[in-house]
Amino acid sequence: MWSSTLLLGIMSYEATAQNRMGRPAQTLEPIVEKIIAEVNNNSQIEQLAFELLDVVGPRLVGTSGMSNANQWALKKFESWGIPGRNQQFGEWEGWERGVSHIDMVYPRIKTLAGTQLAWSPSTKGKTIEGEVIALPEIKDSLEFQRWLPSVKGKYVMISMPQPTGRPDHDWEKYGTKESIEKMNKNRDSLAMAWANKLRATGYNVNSIPGILEEAGAVGILTSNWSREFGANKIFGARSKKVPTLDISLEDYGILYRLSQNGIKPRIAVNTSSKQLGPVPSFNTIAEIKGTEKPNEYVILSAHLDSWEGGSGATDNGTGTIAMMEVARVLKKLLPNPKRTILIGLWGSEEQGLNGSRSFVLDNPEIVEKTQAVFNLDNGTGRVENINGSGFVHAYDYVGRWLSAVPFQITREIKTDFPGSPGGGGSDHASFVAAGVPAFMLSSLSWGYYNSTWHTNLDTYDKLVFDDLKSNVILTAIMTYKASEEPELVNREKRVLPLGRDGKPQPWPAIRQPRRTGVGY
Template identity: 60%
Template sequence: MNKLATTLLSVILCTGTLIAQENDPVVDAIIKEATENSQLESLAHEMMDVIGPRLVGSPQMKQAGKWAVQKFNSWGIDAQLENYGDWQGWQRGITHVDMLEPRVESLQGTQLAWSPSTSKKGLEAQVVILPTIENEDQFNNWLKTIKGKIVLTSMPQPTGRPDENWEEYATDASFEKMKKDRDSMRDSYRDNLRNMGHNSRSIDEALEKAGAVAIIGSNWSRGFGVNKIFSARTKEIPTIDLELEDYGLLYRLAASGHTPKLHINAQSKDLGKQPTFNTIATIKGTEKPEEYVILSAHYDSWDGGTGATDNGTGSITMMEAARILKKHYPNPKRTIIVGLWGSEEQGLNGSRAYVEDHPEIVAGVQAVFNQDNGTGRVVRLSGGGFLQSYDYLSSWLNAVPNDITDKIETSFPGSPARGGSDYASFQAAGAPAFSLSSLSWDYWNYTWHTNRDTYDKIVFDDVRNNAILTAILAYKASEDPDKTSREQAVLPIDSRTGERREWPTPRSPIRTIDE
């Protein structure tokens, strides 16, 4: 049935595009505006380059919210920041890591989010690595030796080359040997942590308690020069992520007895509790104002880079679509809402709060269109488990240019999400919400939560396609004479449990750091 639905949709899209473009002046105007007067580059520059990353609780997140409200207002769209709780406030400062011994070299490192600061002068200390031990008693005896020292906590990688590089150039035997060695190193590393009575999440607390002055890890993302940058788990001492090349250098020196010494200056400010908010923009409907089309993207980001593809690109897509709609479809039949959600990275908190706080809007949702997985053009669209989703989504897609839709694979009725991105918050409440899922562009290795998620990784031709797609879908969903069906498909059997899967239920957000 799914294959047949996909085939039929392809036929409809291929035969219907020219008619839609010839007969619908609003669609023509959307395409022309997006192509000839795109604001995407300037929006991205202001958001990513000028404001920077949008870590929840940071001054940049607040600045970004105010900027978006002003931008919406300049387009004639009502907008406001909607508070739903608080989070730990934190402001990033400089990070300098310099090796002083056995030779001098500046290293590439980033303090993790919410890391405690060094003093203004920084700190100098010897570097040590975790020992190989057999039991907790041995580990506890070793802990007595680390006061005043910097501890390396990550497994050293056997190679800094991505797997695809090995696959292209290495012999099959060499590639397989490298993977086998890496797997063995990983298993030994985990076993050693278990012997200590810890795991990769709990070890930092033990080291801090024992008197270490800093912790250094390396969360390599399996791409050249790319590391994941998440949050610190220390309360008093700084936690630094070093890029693979420099981490490996330190590890080898320490392991061979050459006792590297570092100077670390990692500045940051603990700002206490700070308000968390969603940025909400509204174009009021004229005929059915209590029914809603929601353009959805999370606004917050991690801050190793500038949050360009996670999820700056989704955010500027929704902003650009709203700008175009306001200009060329200023009086929509249904109310169009743009939701730029906060604290998605900590568990969909912004969208879950919105769903919880606005049951009347959720009840009136015609459709939610969410984009949140990189800069690529949309290539997948699922019916989200809504039984009749094929009927209305195929009708709306029929108006979209064929050179956009012929790249999109569809699956109907699909299944509801259980997390991952903000459309899941709406699906759990029974509202028809859909993920506009993008082509990879090596998203998972190179930009997702990494130090390389920056403006230069944006592929604006693909984002322009996505803005056109989103604006036309919103327009057609608004104009549809019928309210969308919320009938849910019977979900398949879970192969793990043998039980039929149930529709996800709404989850409350974390509204305060005290929870």
């Protein structure tokens, strides 16, 4: 952790260096210096991470984890003197994970590394044993239909077995050119063959679980490797009657190799999850009320929900705790901002931005008077890119706000103005579609997409707290500057590039959220 003295010393050195390069020295506003000192001397971000990720845990929509997170966030805001509310936007099919065991019982005993997928049916606490088989080599759907009765009483593997568990960077570091080429060719040919096999059944990876369970399979086995050591992508089950289990790469490989060599492996599965019926879904909303312009807003945006493979640490625990820490710091140092600072912790982002899309439609008076939205949602890294989201004048006002931030935070940030409107990758897109200047504060990767995004490895140990504190300082200062602007910023939209029809592409449309949902 940097002390405020050290940080200010670094800032002084930066300013001197800037002078040597012909740039004017940077003079920080007193409130900015206080924000820096507060974040570096009194940060609560590690405690917030512990409470959210270790105590509350994963926050799948429709589960007690999500409702516990809503309540936790509300109480935390209120403890800082920031009033809040949990605003219902819909309901989702409720599901509660129970204890589960996945064991190979033949040809030897081995507890398998794997997890029951979200919303998966259970064995209702009973142990169901069965042989493990894989999709067969078939020519067409008729041959598949003739094979289908053989799945009765068995667990069926529907994912391609991987020929290597080493990620590409490991092969590139240690492999010979010949071995790398051979492995890549082998993997590509296996992937093509598996895709052709699945296509020949007449179904796809999403529809075939239902066909297999109707034919009497007692479970579906998948392995969705993320191409990083030990990481599997963990999503939701597509089966409705029998459990779907995602198995780690090597344990899945063991089962596959045994089955292909005539050993007929058997596993025993016991799961006790529960279907709870429809449960309400919420956004957690908190506000630091403005004094001069209380009906105009700056919005701090992050989604509170997560998938369930890990603890939802970098997707999006990091965005949540950073925005909460920004709110805490500003409430302490700027208790009476000119405009209202609204914190939106959205629900059901992972199923299609449902929480933020609902908020935009349900709160038109807020949307109409929103100055800017700052969104954090792609990992633990320090912000490295800000896109103007297609607003013609974003360069002017975002540039003003960034100029108040210390050089050592902004010097590596790349900007793209006017940029392009986001199509739906994260919650800022819900506001952009409504014509609101909303900006994704895009983070340095830290291996996000392969290592932690929607994987079983998205856990507390992956957090980089120095980077998160940098993001808190950046966002707090930009929020302060946006809230103090004399007037609402210009929302003029750029003309987008020409499409295939030779006409300018349309601005993204406001999309209807899913107010009710079942499973994935």
